[in-house]
Amino acid sequence: MPHYIGIILDEKRLEQVKGTPVEEKIQPIFGGTLKMLVVEVPDEKSQQILKEFERARIDSRGFIEDVPVAFRRAVFEEIAKAKSLDVIDNVLQRLPEIQELAKKEAEYIPPPEIE
Amino acid sequence: MIVKTPPPHGGRLVERVVKKREIGEKMAAGCIEYDLKPTTDPKGVPIRHVYREIMSVCYGFFSPVEGSMTQNDLEGVLNERRLENGWVFPYPILFDISEEDLKSLDVKEGDRLLLKLKGQPFAVTDVEEIYKIDPLDVATRTFGTPEKNPEVVREAFNEKHPGWVIYKCMNPYVIAGKWTIVNEPKFKEPYDRFWFPPAKCREVMKNEKKWRTVIAHQTRNVPHTGHEALMKNAAYTGDIEPCHGILVNAIIGAKRKGDYPNEAILEGHEAVNKYGYIKPSRHMVTFTLWDMRYGNPIESLLHGIIRQNMGCTHHMFGRDHAAVGEYYDKFATQILWTEGIPSFGFEAPPNEVDLGLRIIPQNMAEFWYCPICQEIAYSESCGHTDAKQKFSGSFLRGMVAEGVMPPTVVMRPEVYKAIVKWWKVFNYPFVNNKYLENLDRELEIDLPPMEVPA
Numbered sequence: 001m002p003h004y005i006g007i008i009l010d011e012k013r014l015e016q017v018k019g020t021p022v023e024e025k026i027q028p029i030f031g032g033t034l035k036m037l038v039v040e041v042p043d044e045k046s047q048q049i050l051k052e053f054e055r056a057r058i059d060s061r062g063f064i065e066d067v068p069v070a071f072r073r074a075v076f077e078e079i080a081k082a083k084s085l086d087v088i089d090n091v092l093q094r095l096p097e098i099q100e101l102a103k104k105e106a107e108y109i110p111p112p113e114i115e
Numbered sequence: 116m117i118v119k120t121p122p123p124h125g126g127r128l129v130e131r132v133v134k135k136r137e138i139g140e141k142m143a144a145g146c147i148e149y150d151l152k153p154t155t156d157p158k159g160v161p162i163r164h165v166y167r168e169i170m171s172v173c174y175g176f177f178s179p180v181e182g183s184m185t186q187n188d189l190e191g192v193l194n195e196r197r198l199e200n201g202w203v204f205p206y207p208i209l210f211d212i213s214e215e216d217l218k219s220l221d222v223k224e225g226d227r228l229l230l231k232l233k234g235q236p237f238a239v240t241d242v243e244e245i246y247k248i249d250p251l252d253v254a255t256r257t258f259g260t261p262e263k264n265p266e267v268v269r270e271a272f273n274e275k276h277p278g279w280v281i282y283k284c285m286n287p288y289v290i291a292g293k294w295t296i297v298n299e300p301k302f303k304e305p306y307d308r309f310w311f312p313p314a315k316c317r318e319v320m321k322n323e324k325k326w327r328t329v330i331a332h333q334t335r336n337v338p339h340t341g342h343e344a345l346m347k348n349a350a351y352t353g354d355i356e357p358c359h360g361i362l363v364n365a366i367i368g369a370k371r372k373g374d375y376p377n378e379a380i381l382e383g384h385e386a387v388n389k390y391g392y393i394k395p396s397r398h399m400v401t402f403t404l405w406d407m408r409y410g411n412p413i414e415s416l417l418h419g420i421i422r423q424n425m426g427c428t429h430h431m432f433g434r435d436h437a438a439v440g441e442y443y444d445k446f447a448t449q450i451l452w453t454e455g456i457p458s459f460g461f462e463a464p465p466n467e468v469d470l471g472l473r474i475i476p477q478n479m480a481e482f483w484y485c486p487i488c489q490e491i492a493y494s495e496s497c498g499h500t501d502a503k504q505k506f507s508g509s510f511l512r513g514m515v516a517e518g519v520m521p522p523t524v525v526m527r528p529e530v531y532k533a534i535v536k537w538w539k540v541f542n543y544p545f546v547n548n549k550y551l552e553n554l555d556r557e558l559e560i561d562l563p564p565m566e567v568p569a
Contacts, residue, residue: 033522065509111538
């Protein structure tokens, strides 16, 4: 059974996929207040992701969650590069680099500037 | 039928806190001293501190438990979730100690031991019994196994389950006996304004809030709008009218990595009433000190006891209550409170057995966002199941970690601001090793200096 990775699109990310075939695949959620791309992950690859990241888990929607920010960022970078959602193999090839970034991320994530 | 405030579990509230300083000093005088230590995981990360259990026992949250359990109490709890005196209680409450520390203390039954915290006298224990445990056995029997508890246990517990790890990492000796706090601690900010031990909570709800019926909301999370909908809708239960009050009771202590910091949880819930999403005359935020065990149906029993002791008439239970992973059936808690779980000692729901609980359960299904109804909908009412957009705590955590402000329909902006406030303090939005180490060092309290006469 496949699982999914949801990538939230902020304005910057939306700009990067504008005009590409990916734009049509954007899903509005929560009344259109959020926009998301959903990447399908075959079972054996989702198992690999779960093994790779200690806290990663499948939530009740079947989505792979609690993965490092670096992982999601890499998924989006590959989508923007390939202009396609078929990117999971490319992301998995980057695992050593993602793991390094995830280690740093376990200690510090910069807080957003909000009023 | 008019619902009345239930009596404390066990018939009376345990209150084992010495208020007069000179009496505390006298009780501590001449005792053998021991500095309380945290329980650590195999990597040395603090995952539990027995001081929290001492606080919750002595202030009456865990009534009728009065201290570290004797071997008979422990066996009763593990076998059928009952204390030796017959009252229902779900978890072993143990003051565990290493063989090395036990030898150096040279303590025996009948002695009084002074327990110190942050270098100051904190509590005494009157030693009733000293016995050996097998922590792995205690851990496994506490949570159950798929073979022995097939009604609700789906997977064998392992190193990924934080509650199981707490019991497995305990020391092999237990000093059983009643605890008494001899030096009353002072809570730090922001904890101080949410501290309502059972006696005080009952008084505030009755005399200040004027609530006759109160529904409890368990939390270990900052609230999203799905939680808010759960609270608002579950509170429609009551008797001849909806519940007068909603008591949020957060579990505060060491948590699993990835949960939100305690401070953000409390202030996040506070924001719900402070900014009028549920008005403060109907909503109150409190906490209990406990290093959460994530034991789904077992944890729900403890929650029922705590909130009954605090004076609540009802308790809402959602899907996957106090759960982590897929060790238990998603509806294990609701099965317990609907029909009982015989293998855990309940042939009937825990509020229908002798010496059981008297709080009324309110089992709730799910809330989701329905894009067709264009509102947060209840799963048992909304017919657009295929269109549902579920609230997922982990999805929200992912969004928060990426620095995306959740839309108002999912999380109130003031709640998000509480997350960011504490994110800036800890340089991290969630519990991590550093947070746990800092929490262990600082704790939620300070102790006033106390000179103990020789």
